[in-house]
Every structure is written in C-alpha cells, then in structure tokens.
Amino acid sequence: MRAVVVTDFHTEPSLADLPVPEPGPGEVLVKIAAAGVNPFDWKVVEGAMRDAVDHLFPLVLGSDGAGTVISAGEPGLTDPRFEPGERVFGQFMDVQRGRGSYAEYAIAPAAKLARLPDKLDFATAAALPTAGAAAHDFVEGTGAGPGQCLLVNGASGGVGQAAVQLAAGQGIRVIATTDPDTAALLRELGAAETVDFTAGPTDEQVREAHPDGIDAVIDLVSTAVEIDAIASLLKPNGAIVSANGAVDLERFAARGLRGSNLYANARPATLASLAESVQRGQLRLRIDHEVPLEEAAAALDRIKAGRSRGKTVLVVDADQGRQM
Ligand SMILES: NC(=O)c1ccc[n+]([C@@H]2O[C@H](COP(=O)([O-])OP(=O)(O)OC[C@H]3O[C@@H](n4cnc5c(N)ncnc54)[C@H](OP(=O)(O)O)[C@@H]3O)[C@@H](O)[C@H]2O)c1
Incomplete structure (x- = not known):
C-alpha cells in the first residue's frame, strides 16, 4: 500500500x-x-x-x-x-x-x-477528530458559561474556528483573534468581537476594549513566555487553557488564576457529538x-x-x- x-x-x-x-x-x-x-x-x-x-x-x-x-x-x-x-x-x-x-x-x-x-x-x-476534540475539550476546560467573555487566541486556524463556534453556541461571548481577511468568517461563525493580531499586540487591543478584564482564554499560539501578557487580561480567578503546554500551573495559581495545559481526547462520544453538530449545521x-x-x-x-x-x-x- x-x-x-x-x-x-x-x-x-x-x-x-x-x-x-x-x-x-x-x-x-x-x-x-x-x-x-x-x-x-x-x-x-x-x-x-x-x-x-x-x-x-x-x-x-x-x-x-x-x-x-x-x-x-x-x-x-x-x-x-x-x-x-x-x-x-x-x-x-x-x-x-x-x-x-x-x-x-x-x-x-x-x-x-x-x-x-x-x-x-x-x-x-x-x-x-483532533481539531474538533481539542476545541470541545478546551471550551469545556475553561468552565466558561453563557454571557461570560472568552478570548480565543489563534481563532483563525482549524482548532480556533471550531472553538469559536462551540463556545458561541453555548451563549459565551467570544473575542476571536484574526487577520483582517478572516474577520468576517469568524463573525459569521459566532465571534462577537474580532481582534486583528497583525495590527498590534493582542493583549493591548483586548485590554482597551475590556479594561475590567475578561473571564477566560483559550490560547492556541503563545509560548510559555508570551502567555503572561495574554493571562494578564483575566479577571481574578479567570481561566486560561493552553494548547501548547505554555501554562506554569503553580505560578498561575499563585497569581489567582485557573491555568491548565490540555490535550485533546478524541473519545468516541466526543467524535459522535461533533459529527452530529456538523450534520445539523451547528459546526462548520x-x-x-x-x-x-x-x-x-x-x-x-x-x-x-x-x-x-x-x-x-x-x-x-x-x-x-x-x-x-
Ligand atoms: N493540546 C492539544 O491537544 C492540541 C490539539 C490540537 C492542536 N494543538 C495545537 O494548537 C495550535 C493550533 O492548532 P491548529 O490546528 O488550529 O493550527 P492552525 O490551523 O495552524 O492555526 C493556527 C492559527 O493561529 C494563527 N496565529 C499565529 N500566530 C498568531 C498570533 N500571534 N496571534 C493570533 N493568531 C495567531 C495562525 O495564523 P498565521 O498562519 O497567519 O500565523 C493560524 O491561523 C497548534 O500549536 C497545535 O499544535 C494542540
């Protein structure tokens, strides 16, 4: 073969x-x-x-x-x-x-x-499988609920687009990072706000729009060094999930944040529910x-x-x- x-x-x-x-x-x-x-x-x-x-x-x-x-x-x-x-x-x-x-x-x-x-x-x-299960597990891992504000950092890629849709589908207010060309797509997928990461630092742009902080972050792009600036956007006890092992668990806990490094677990039940969502047109x-x-x-x-x-x-x- x-x-x-x-x-x-x-x-x-x-x-x-x-x-x-x-x-x-x-x-x-x-x-x-x-x-x-x-x-x-x-x-x-x-x-x-x-x-x-x-x-x-x-x-x-x-x-x-x-x-x-x-x-x-x-x-x-x-x-x-x-x-x-x-x-x-x-x-x-x-x-x-x-x-x-x-x-x-x-x-x-x-x-x-x-x-x-x-x-x-x-x-x-x-x-x-991987992008869908990651998006599913990361949204769940933030513990964010309806009306709360979630930043998806890296929203323009495969995992990010799925995470935007799954979170928005649960009534979570999603801020999506994007380049200018993909902003319209992300809004169509359910993002309430977009941030152009090619125009300036994401943390500065989000802070300007949300001076009191946001509730949660799914970070798909930051390194262990870069993630500090993104985490500084969180309200006390805010949650941040890294896809790339960038969260130092003890240090984030000491800052009063709920940090985690998650790895997608494509369980059959998760795969089946993602496939159903695609079939129903809820996940594109x-x-x-x-x-x-x-x-x-x-x-x-x-x-x-x-x-x-x-x-x-x-x-x-x-x-x-x-x-x-
Ligand atoms: N832990 C896990 O289980 C798990 C599972 C799946 C994926 N991942 C990881 O998660 C990451 C994303 O996966 P993916 O499949 O979605 O990758 P992808 O399709 O390549 O998407 C990544 C997106 O992030 C954008 N981006 C790059 N730098 C950025 C920045 N500074 N700010 C905002 N956006 C930025 C990219 O845009 P440009 O191309 O223009 O740079 C691209 O659109 C990868 O590192 C992957 O290895 C982890």
Whole structure:
C-alpha cells in the first residue's frame, strides 16, 4: 500500500510502499478515504514526543483519518464493535508502532473510532477528530458559561474556528483573534468581537476594549513566555487553557488564576457529538486546502509556514473521498 513515512526525526516525508497492516485484538483496519493534517504531525517529525515514547521507523505520519472498515480484531469487553463496510473516522497515530493515517490502509484502536453519520462526507470527517476534540475539550476546560467573555487566541486556524463556534453556541461571548481577511468568517461563525493580531499586540487591543478584564482564554499560539501578557487580561480567578503546554500551573495559581495545559481526547462520544453538530449545521469545518496523498510533505510545509485558515485534508482514495 502507499503510505507517507519518515525514516527518522528531522527527515523529509516521502511516499513508501508498505504491507497492509493486520489488526490485532481491539483494533480495526480501515481503508482510508481521506486523512486530516494537523500541526502536531510535523511536530512529531521534529521530535515533539521523542523524550516521552519510543518511535518505530519508518513511521507512517498522521493522526486523523476517515474511511471504510475492512476487518476488526477480537474486540475487548468495553470496545465498540465495527463491521466490515462501516464508515468510520477517528485517530490513528501510534508512533511506537510506526502507524498513522497518511496511508491507503491504517489501524486504529476501536476505542478511538466512531461511525460517520450518513450525510457526513469522508473529507469533512477526516478534518474533524483532533481539531474538533481539542476545541470541545478546551471550551469545556475553561468552565466558561453563557454571557461570560472568552478570548480565543489563534481563532483563525482549524482548532480556533471550531472553538469559536462551540463556545458561541453555548451563549459565551467570544473575542476571536484574526487577520483582517478572516474577520468576517469568524463573525459569521459566532465571534462577537474580532481582534486583528497583525495590527498590534493582542493583549493591548483586548485590554482597551475590556479594561475590567475578561473571564477566560483559550490560547492556541503563545509560548510559555508570551502567555503572561495574554493571562494578564483575566479577571481574578479567570481561566486560561493552553494548547501548547505554555501554562506554569503553580505560578498561575499563585497569581489567582485557573491555568491548565490540555490535550485533546478524541473519545468516541466526543467524535459522535461533533459529527452530529456538523450534520445539523451547528459546526462548520472549513477545509482550506485539499490535496492528494502524494503532496503530504508540501501540505505539512504549508501549515508549518503559517497562513492556515481552516483545515488541510489529504485525499487518499478519490473514489471514496466525497462519498456519503
Ligand atoms: N493540546 C492539544 O491537544 C492540541 C490539539 C490540537 C492542536 N494543538 C495545537 O494548537 C495550535 C493550533 O492548532 P491548529 O490546528 O488550529 O493550527 P492552525 O490551523 O495552524 O492555526 C493556527 C492559527 O493561529 C494563527 N496565529 C499565529 N500566530 C498568531 C498570533 N500571534 N496571534 C493570533 N493568531 C495567531 C495562525 O495564523 P498565521 O498562519 O497567519 O500565523 C493560524 O491561523 C497548534 O500549536 C497545535 O499544535 C494542540
């Protein structure tokens, strides 16, 4: 089968011919129709998890994918059961076994997959797992409620656009950072206010509009150094969630803030509820770049360079790709 692999850290992703993997107990083999691209995919190549777990090379890249079940290993007691021919989506990355979703066939634990609703196409489903689950978990993680004011810092990208919609859908007043070209889209998605991060420091602009402070922040872009200025916008006991491990828990607690570093957990129930929201039109996923599997390396370079205004999807099997 065709798969996009790296042979070591810091090497260029390339197309390889690998055997189709076989599912073990609790695992499902999926014929991938489309794979979703996330910043984490290039971060893995740069060794983001190098100190935490062993990696098996050649390593098939990619976490997110959607496709059709080919076969399933013996399910564990609590595993959902999948039958051949069912349409599924979820997270496939297992760096310790060299497995990922940028391939014609991929294996996921049954516990990381959900069925696709009838009207959801594969490309949209492939774009959903990591960004959607992150947005869901981060909004929940702030504890913000109706009428409270939430800044989404990094709102113009894949996670940010989903977070804006999920928060606004709960009656939270959302301030979204953006470039001028994407401001109208973010307002359409539910942002009550936008802040042009290309025009000046975000913290200064938000402080001017909210001199008494805001209730919560989802920070998708700041480093551990940059996040202090953003956190200074919070009212006492305000909540800040970092997607990039930028919160120093003790220091933020000492400042009277509720800080956390969260990692998306794409549980089947979360995936199913996100898919339902997409199907009902309550969550719009903007796919701003869709290319064939062969162009994975260039697609990763593109999101690394910035200017992501939505999700990137690799079409693995064009015949399945847009089917419902
Ligand atoms: N913890 C987790 O479980 C988890 C899960 C998903 C994602 N993440 C992380 O969350 C981050 C966002 O992910 P994503 O998929 O949404 O990435 P993305 O699609 O690349 O979006 C990032 C967005 O942030 C914008 N941006 C860059 N610098 C900014 C600044 N200073 N102020 C405001 N906006 C700025 C970018 O615009 P430009 O391109 O113009 O710079 C881009 O639109 C990534 O670092 C990713 O690794 C973490």
